[in-house]
Amino acid sequence: MLASTELALYRRLAREQASSRTPSLVAAVVRDGNLVWSGARGRVGSARPDDDTQYRLGSITKTMIATAVLRLRDEGRLELTDPIEKHLPGTAFATATVAQLLSHTSGLTSESPGLWWERTPGADWAALVASLDKDATKLRPGFKFHYSNVGFGVLGELVARLRGKPWFDVVREEILTPLGMTRTTPHPQGAHAEGFAVHPFADVLLPEPSPDAGAMAPAGQLWSTVKDLGRWTSFLGGHTGGVLSEDTVAEMRTMNTVDDTEVWTTGFGLGVMVVRYEGRHLAGHTGSMPGFLAASLVDPATGTGALCLTNATAGVGITQLALDLLTMTDELEPALPDEWEPSTVDPSLLALTGLWHWGPTPYHLRVLGSDLISLEPTSGAGRASRFHATGPDTWLGLDGYYTGETLTVGRDASGTANHLDLATFIFTRTPYDPAAPIPGGVDENGWR
Structure with a gap:
C-alpha cells in the first residue's frame, strides 16, 4: 500500500493502544484474499508481537463451528430446519432447530449453568446437557434474537456426533488445513500473548486464566494469529478455498435476525455477525474471553476486511478499530472496478x-x-x-x-x-399480451 496509507493505519492502531492502555495490539487489512497491511504496538513479554503471535479468538471460534455445520448441510447429513432432537436426542431443548442455534434465535440461555464458564475448567457434554433443564430455554424458539454461547456448545457436539470425532479435529481437517491456517489451535503453541486485565485506575496488570472450556469450547476456545485470521477474514468475504461454495458463505452472511430492532446496526446470519456501517453491510464476528478481545470484519462488496487482536479483558474499542481500518483503506486507496470484457452468451x-x-x-x-x-x-x-x-x-x-x-x-x-x-x-413482451396465458383474461376490446 502507499506509504501514506500505511502511516495513517499505523497511527490509528498506535492511538488505540495508547489510549486504551492495552499491553499489546495487532491489526491487519486484507483485500481480495491477501494480507496487504499489518501493524503491532506494545509488547508480548520483552518483544514486539508480529503476524505469527497467537492471541485468543473468543467467539470468532463460532464462525468456524458454523462452517463445519454448513458443510454437513451441503453434504446432506442434516437440514437447517432439523430439530436438534433428531441428532442429539435427550435434551430439554429438543425443538430448537439447527438454524435457530446458528442465528441465536433458539431461545436457549446465554451462559451455561454453574460457575462462570470462561474462567473455570469446563465440564464434558454429559454434564453440560444434564445441567440444561427446561428452564434453560428462556424464550420461545424463533421468537427473537438472544445471544447464546450454550447454543454453540450444542453445535460443537452436533459436529462431533455426526463426524464421529472431536469438533476441533473436524475443524482442523476440513477447514483450517485446506485454508493453510496452521497456527490456529485450541491452546497456545509457540509465540503467544498472555492475557491480562488492566486496572481501571492504575497502570498495572492482572494475569487472566485460560482454562479448557470443555463442552463450551466451541463457543470461544481457539487461538490464532494475524496471518491465520487474515485468511479467515478473506474466507468470510468469499475467498472460500473450496471449503464451502461461495453461495453457502453468502448464505451465512445473510441476516436472519437483528440485535437492535429500532434502527438495526448489528444482526446475525448463520453463525456470522452482520454489521451495517456507513452504508456498508459487513460480515464477520467479534470475540471476548478473559484477557483477550478480537474482531474480524469484511466488506464482500469491496473485498476489503480488517482484523484486530489484543490481550486485554476490556477497555479496547476493538470493533471500532476494525471498522476504522477498513473504512480508511477504502477511502485512501479505493479499489478499482474489474475491467469490463465481452463474454460469450448462448x-x-x-x-x-x-x-x-x-x-x-x-x-x-x-x-x-x-x-x-x-x-x-x-x-x-x-x-x-x-x-x-x-x-x-x-x-x-x-x-x-x-x-x-x-x-x-x-x-x-x-x-x-x-x-x-x-x-x-x-x-x-407487451403489456397484457393477449397471446400469453394471463389469468383473468384480457379484455377483447383492448386498450381504449
Missing part, C-alpha cells in the same frame, strides 16, 4: 433479454453470466431479483422479493418465448 439466452411487462409495469431482463440473469423495473423501486439457471427454461430467485421462487420461460408453438411465469405472475 443465443437462446440472449433472446430472452430486453423489455418485459408485469401488467402495465415495464421490466428489463439482463444476462449477468452464463447461468445468471436479472429482472428489475426499468425505473424506480420495485421487485428486482437475480436468478440462477436450474434447467433449460427454469430459474431460481437468488435475492430480493423473489428469493427462492421459480421463474419459468413460457413459449409459443414456434418455440419463441412469449411470457415469463414468476410465482404465478405473468410477464409479457
